[in-house]
Amino acid sequence: MRKYRSRVQIMIDILKVIHKRGKARPTHILYGANLSHDRLKKYLRELEENGLIIKEALGGYVVYRLTSKGLRLLREYDKIRRFAEAFGIEL
Amino acid sequence: MVYRYLGLADLTSGVIALIVSFFAYKCYTTVKDKRFLLLELSFLIMGLGMGMRGFSLMIASKRTFHIVLTCILIEAVARIVSYMILAVAYTMQLMSLGMTLIGVYPLRIFIIDPMVDTIAIFLLSYVTFNIGVTLLKGKSRLTLVVFIAFSLLIFSHVFSIIGHYVPSLLYLMLSYSAQLASFILLLIALLKVG
Numbered sequence: 155m156r157k158y159r160s161r162v163q164i165m166i167d168i169l170k171v172i173h174k175r176g177k178a179r180p181t182h183i184l185y186g187a188n189l190s191h192d193r194l195k196k197y198l199r200e201l202e203e204n205g206l207i208i209k210e211a212l213g214g215y216v217v218y219r220l221t222s223k224g225l226r227l228l229r230e231y232d233k234i235r236r237f238a239e240a241f242g243i244e245l
Numbered sequence: 246m247v248y249r250y251l252g253l254a255d256l257t258s259g260v261i262a263l264i265v266s267f268f269a270y271k272c273y274t275t276v277k278d279k280r281f282l283l284l285e286l287s288f289l290i291m292g293l294g295m296g297m298r299g300f301s302l303m304i305a306s307k308r309t310f311h312i313v314l315t316c317i318l319i320e321a322v323a324r325i326v327s328y329m330i331l332a333v334a335y336t337m338q339l340m341s342l343g344m345t346l347i348g349v350y351p352l353r354i355f356i357i358d359p360m361v362d363t364i365a366i367f368l369l370s371y372v373t374f375n376i377g378v379t380l381l382k383g384k385s386r387l388t389l390v391v392f393i394a395f396s397l398l399i400f401s402h403v404f405s406i407i408g409h410y411v412p413s414l415l416y417l418m419l420s421y422s423a424q425l426a427s428f429i430l431l432l433i434a435l436l437k438v439g
Contacts, residue, residue, distance in 0.1 A: 237268060242380065242392075245276070
């Protein structure tokens with residue numbers, strides 16, 4: 155059976171893509187996180203509203219980079235995932 | 246002497262439960278998943294209950310008899326409430342996974358020990374079963390540790406029931422020891438998480 159990613163997992167995937175590239179354009183995030191355009195827009199807006207990423211203009215393009223809060227979340231997520239796994243909680 | 250040991254076991258278990266609760270709270274504030282909030286609430290109530298009972302047992306004497314009784318009562322209620330919250334957390338997971346829901350009906354809480362233990366065994370079996378399912382799917386060592394911890398907690402209540410009908414301190418000691426071992430395993434799991 156195909157396993158769908160949870161909302162949190164999708165957000166983490168987006169943060170990982172941005173972290174890996176330093177600054178990422180929406181197209182890179184779209185392919186890296188394997189999302190449709192509409193869903194990507196929705197998630198990027200949510201991440202921005204939560205202060206996890208920041209939108210910038212760079213050479214006529216829109217790019218996203220992680221905020222310190224986003225970076226902290228990415229680092230803590232592994233611990234959270236392991237804790238959840240230990241207690242049988244599927245993220 | 247026995248009461249001091251039981252009190253110490255309770256206090257230690259209570260502190261570990263509070264640590265688990267704090268970690269679950271941190272997880273909740275980070276990912277805003279309600280299941281973590283329920284886990285936090287459950288271990289917080291459990292930890293406070295055990296802490297109170299542990300403290301009362303440590304100071305147990307003829308003069309503090311009523312305090313001890315009250316704390317035992319509070320702990321019994323707290324434990325059932327915390328197990329019910331845990332059951333709700335795992336039910337939420339089943340619902341989100343679209344699996345068959347095993348009903349958790351509101352239970353009338355009886356303040357009679359064997360009944361409290363019986364309810365606790367039922368709720369814990371439900372929670373342990375869910376952890377067991379995840380263990381079978383993921384085969385993670387961490388999940389195994391938590392699975393054993395919850396199984397020990399069930400044994401702790403089984404010993405407690407036996408101790409109610411067989412007049413021997415042995416079963417009471419076994420019950421508290423199983424509970425302590427269970428929380429030590431939870432602490433080990435937490436330390437492995439980081």
